Amino acid sequence: MSIEKIVDKILSEANEEAAEVLDKAKDEKANKLKEAKIKAEELIENAKVKGQEDSELLVSRRISVAELEVRKMKLQTKQQLILKCFDLALEKLANLKEEDYIELMVDAISQTGVSEGELILNKRDRDKVGEKIIERLDGKLTLSKENIDAKGGFVLRQGSVEINSTLERMVDSIKEEVTPKVVETLF
Numbered sequence: 001m002s003i004e005k006i007v008d009k010i011l012s013e014a015n016e017e018a019a020e021v022l023d024k025a026k027d028e029k030a031n032k033l034k035e036a037k038i039k040a041e042e043l044i045e046n047a048k049v050k051g052q053e054d055s056e057l058l059v060s061r062r063i064s065v066a067e068l069e070v071r072k073m074k075l076q077t078k079q080q081l082i083l084k085c086f087d088l089a090l091e092k093l094a095n096l097k098e099e100d101y102i103e104l105m106v107d108a109i110s111q112t113g114v115s116e117g118e119l120i121l122n123k124r125d126r127d128k129v130g131e132k133i134i135e136r137l138d139g140k141l142t143l144s145k146e147n148i149d150a151k152g153g154f155v156l157r158q159g160s161v162e163i164n165s166t167l168e169r170m171v172d173s174i175k176e177e178v179t180p181k182v183v184e185t186l187f
Contacts, residue, residue, distance in 0.1 A: 003089070003093070003170060003171070003174060004174075004178075006035060006089055008091060009092070010085055010088045010089050010092060010178050011085060011182060011185040011186070012185075013088070013118055014084070014085045014088065014182075014185075014186060015172055015185060015186060016079065017084075018081050018186040018187065019081075021077050021081060022074075022077070022187070024077075025070075025073055025074045025077050028070070029073075029074070032046060032066045032069060032070050032174070033063070033066055033067070033070070035066070036062050036065075036066035037061050037063075037185070039062055040058070040059040040062050042064065043058045043062070044059060046184070048060040071159075078183075078186070078187060081186055082179060082182055082183065082186070085182050085186070086171055086175060086182075088092070089171055090151055090167055090168060090171050091151070093151075093152060093167045093170070093171070094152040094167055097115070098128070098129060100124075101125075101129060101138065101152070102129050102132050102133055105125075105129070105153070105167060106133060106136045106137060107131050107187040108153070108154070108165050109133070109137060109141070109154065109156065109165070110137070110165060112156055112163050112165065113140070114141075114156050114163060115137075115139035115140060115157055116139060116140035116141060116158065117140075117141055117142075117155060117156055117157055117158035117159075118131065118141070118142055118143075118144045118156070118157040118158070119134065119141045119142065119144060119154055119155075120144040120146050120147070120148050120154060120155040120156075120157060121144075121148065121152075121154050122148050122149070122150050122152060123147045124152075125144065125152055125154075126144075126147065130143045131143065138187040141156075143154070144157070148166060150166035150167060150168055151166070151167050152166065153165050153166035153167040153168070153169065153170060159170070
């Protein structure tokens with residue numbers, strides 16, 4: 001199962017959540033604008049003594065500030081949703097069915113071109129699928145007794161050279177490429 005397919009699946013699941021979050025942001029915007037309008041009306045009444053021109057200027061500023069605040073909230077919400085999509089992708093990858101996970105790891109290791117050295121996994125993967133991955137590779141890789149601090153994936157060590165292919169690194173490596181698609185899908 002490719003990372004792109006997993007990301008696509010996650011994106012479709014995130015669409016519903018995105019719609020809910022955007023609806024909430026719209027409600028918050030309406031409330032902020034309503035509050036700003038109420039405040040503006042009070043300012044107009046108080047400012048009549050000083051003159052109509054000053055009151056309109058104050059109203060305009062209050063509304064602009066409220067609209068800016070709403071835009072900032074929407075942007076922050078969108079950024080949080082995008083990050084959540086990538087976090088969900090990472091979780092989905094880490095929790096793939098055992099056979100799919102082994103296949104993903106074997107493919108990723110094969111793509112490195114490294115056929116000998118030391119394979120370092122997190123403790124869970126080492127205990128659960130480490131030997132199965134080694135068996136499928138038919139190379140001179142050995143399973144390290146060391147653990148990596150990652151949700152999944154691996155580090156290949158060949159002498160003093162290490163190749164970091166943790167799941168976090170894999171997801172990070174496609175973020176820039178996939179983010180526009182995530183944004184398009186969600187918003």
